[in-house]
Amino acid sequence: MNVIVLLLIASISVAALFLAGFIWSVKSGQYKDEISPPTRILFDGDEMIDDSTKKSKD
Numbered sequence: 471m472n473v474i475v476l477l478l479i480a481s482i483s484v485a486a487l488f489l490a491g492f493i494w495s496v497k498s499g500q501y502k503d504e505i506s507p508p509t510r511i512l513f514d515g516d517e518m519i520d521d522s523t524k525k526s527k528d
Contacts, residue, residue: 495501
Protein backbone atom coordinates (compact mmCIF):
# COMPACT_ATOMS: atom_id res chain seq x y z
CA MET A 471 0.00 0.00 0.00
CA ASN A 472 2.87 2.37 0.72
CA VAL A 473 4.23 1.91 -2.80
CA ILE A 474 0.91 2.94 -4.34
CA VAL A 475 0.79 6.11 -2.25
CA LEU A 476 4.40 6.90 -3.13
CA LEU A 477 3.78 6.39 -6.86
CA LEU A 478 0.60 8.44 -6.69
CA ILE A 479 2.40 11.35 -5.04
CA ALA A 480 5.28 11.10 -7.51
CA SER A 481 2.99 11.02 -10.55
CA ILE A 482 0.93 13.96 -9.32
CA SER A 483 4.14 15.91 -8.68
CA VAL A 484 5.44 15.21 -12.19
CA ALA A 485 2.07 16.15 -13.70
CA ALA A 486 2.07 19.40 -11.71
CA LEU A 487 5.57 20.21 -12.98
CA PHE A 488 4.52 19.63 -16.59
CA LEU A 489 1.40 21.76 -16.08
CA ALA A 490 3.47 24.56 -14.55
CA GLY A 491 5.92 24.36 -17.46
CA PHE A 492 3.11 24.52 -19.98
CA ILE A 493 1.49 27.50 -18.27
CA TRP A 494 4.87 29.27 -18.11
CA SER A 495 5.51 28.65 -21.81
CA VAL A 496 2.09 29.99 -22.81
CA LYS A 497 2.52 33.10 -20.66
CA SER A 498 6.00 33.77 -22.02
CA GLY A 499 4.78 33.63 -25.63
CA GLN A 500 6.29 30.36 -26.79
CA TYR A 501 3.16 29.46 -28.74
CA LYS A 502 2.47 32.93 -30.11
CA ASP A 503 3.69 32.63 -33.68
CA GLU A 504 1.90 35.03 -35.97
CA ILE A 505 4.37 34.87 -38.87
CA SER A 506 4.81 31.25 -39.91
CA PRO A 507 1.19 29.96 -40.14
CA PRO A 508 0.32 32.16 -43.15
CA THR A 509 3.62 31.43 -44.88
CA ARG A 510 3.84 27.74 -44.02
CA ILE A 511 1.69 26.82 -47.01
CA LEU A 512 4.06 28.72 -49.32
CA PHE A 513 7.17 26.84 -48.24
CA ASP A 514 6.13 23.21 -48.20
CA GLY A 515 9.64 21.83 -48.23
CA ASP A 516 8.99 19.57 -51.20
CA GLU A 517 10.69 20.70 -54.38
CA MET A 518 8.26 21.00 -57.23
CA ILE A 519 9.42 20.14 -60.73
CA ASP A 520 8.39 22.72 -63.27
CA ASP A 521 6.61 21.10 -66.24
CA SER A 522 8.05 23.59 -68.75
CA THR A 523 11.65 22.69 -67.91
CA LYS A 524 10.78 19.02 -67.89
CA LYS A 525 9.34 19.19 -71.42
CA SER A 526 12.28 21.19 -72.79
CA LYS A 527 14.74 18.50 -71.69
CA ASP A 528 12.89 15.82 -73.68
